Amino acid sequence: MAEHPDALQGGVLCVVGARPNFMKIAPIMAAFAESGIPARLLHTGQHYDEAMNQRFFADLGIPEPDINLEVGSGSHAQQTAEIMRRFEPVLDALRPRAVLVVGDVNSTIACALVAAKKGVAVIHVEAGLRSFDRSMPEEINRVLTDQLSDLLYTTERSAATNLAREGIDPSHIHFVGNVMIDTLRHNLPRAVPVAVTLATAGVTDSLAPGGYGVLTLHRPSNVDHAPTLTRLLATMKEIALQLPLLFPLHPRTRARIREFGLEKLISDSRIHLLPPQGYLEMLGLMRDARLVLTDSGGIQEETTALGVPCLTLRENTERPITVEEGTNTLVGSSREAILATVADILATGGKAGRLPEYWDGQAARRIAAHLSGWLKLPCARTKAA
Known part of the structure; x- marks a missing residue:
């Protein structure tokens, strides 16, 4: 042949x-x-x-x-x-x-x-x-x-x-x-400053490094069930009273917020909605955040590498090393668990963690x-x- x-x-x-x-x-x-x-x-x-x-x-x-x-x-x-x-x-x-x-x-x-x-x-x-x-x-x-x-x-x-x-x-x-950490370390000097990202998105609030949190939500278990998404967004609104949140919206999440009529729940809060972000923009947002709330697997790894406290809005994780050695805490969708962990981070700085082997x-x-x-x-x- x-x-x-x-x-x-x-x-x-x-x-x-x-x-x-x-x-x-x-x-x-x-x-x-x-x-x-x-x-x-x-x-x-x-x-x-x-x-x-x-x-x-x-x-x-x-x-x-x-x-x-x-x-x-x-x-x-x-x-x-x-x-x-x-x-x-x-x-x-x-x-x-x-x-x-x-x-x-x-x-x-x-x-x-x-x-x-x-x-x-x-x-x-x-x-x-x-x-x-x-x-x-x-x-x-x-x-x-x-x-x-x-x-x-x-x-x-x-x-x-x-x-x-x-x-x-x-x-x-x-x-x-972890090859994800190869990418993070290589690109960290090129991370886009938060001020640039906010200006591009039309957000007028000035947020200093350490003066905001980052939120990402996209998993069906969190966003496809109206009571769960409602509870999570209401909890985020409470957190935002203490710490403004930047929320890059996944298309799936945006659609569910509209479908369930939840726009008003966050429209009058200090939750700043952003469009989906590029890698360098997200890296800058996470690097300078006080904390990150997420249901993403990769972000659990990236926050551990950055030394930024992470609250994972899931009941389990396929990346246990981020909990055992890193900065990650599993909190599920429980309002009480989320608020208690945020309060601890704001009061003490949260888990310091360490860089896992070969990262x-x-x-x-x-x-x-x-x-x-x-x-x-x-x-x-x-x-x-």
Whole structure:
């Protein structure tokens, strides 16, 4: 059979699909280029806001994707199936040695499934994280992707325990650290000052570093249930009496606020609504915040790296190291728990935390160093190093 002109035999096809992936793939692509590892970048188009995509790619210095599947939105089943349908012919044409996926979005499991069934090795970056909550679609994606993977790169040592419990061969697991923190450390000097972000958004209040909090909400468990969202926003309004809150609004959350008629609840408060922010803007907001309230997984990690107290508005976390060693506290959606933790932070400064092991900005280089050797091994899908 004639070789396809774009064939990537011996190289790695790297997959991204949504914003959380972008921060993880940026240092990996840079480390691969530095190490001479042949790699191509494929964007599934799962996150389909083209303007925000380009902004993140530009901010993070990610090369333009070689392939964009332009899948767009849909239910979990529709989106996963469409990614698989469009990914298979690309994989057949490129014939890479391995497919590298990051995180836990639908693109991660979809491309891992296709690769595994085609006999192409799967590499999972950020493997072994578990919330132990199967009601979260991301948890299903994490568990299944790890079962399909030939190389599993982990961000914290507890991940290996989770993987061993699920029967993963320890020789396939490699602790390398957190590539999200590589991106944060590299870009921190470029973070956009809060004053610039507020001016751009038309917010006239002058908020000094340490004089505000940041709020993000997007998970269905928090925003799709009217009583829960109402309780959370009412609690945030109480907090804002003591500390103004900057609230970049996720499109899903904005839609639910309108649907449930909650605009008035926050319109006369010190909660400042902002449009979705780029990476450098969010980094500046978090860096100078007194505290952050969030249901995001990545922000739990970023606040720990920044040393900023974080209140996670969930009952569980797949990133326990941010609670055990970092600045994160799980508070759920309980008004009492949230207000008590905020009061403690305002009075004492909150948890100081410490930087977890290997969150040093070198995780992607560790991946590249290990993978360079692995790629030289005889090509066998289940071969570990």
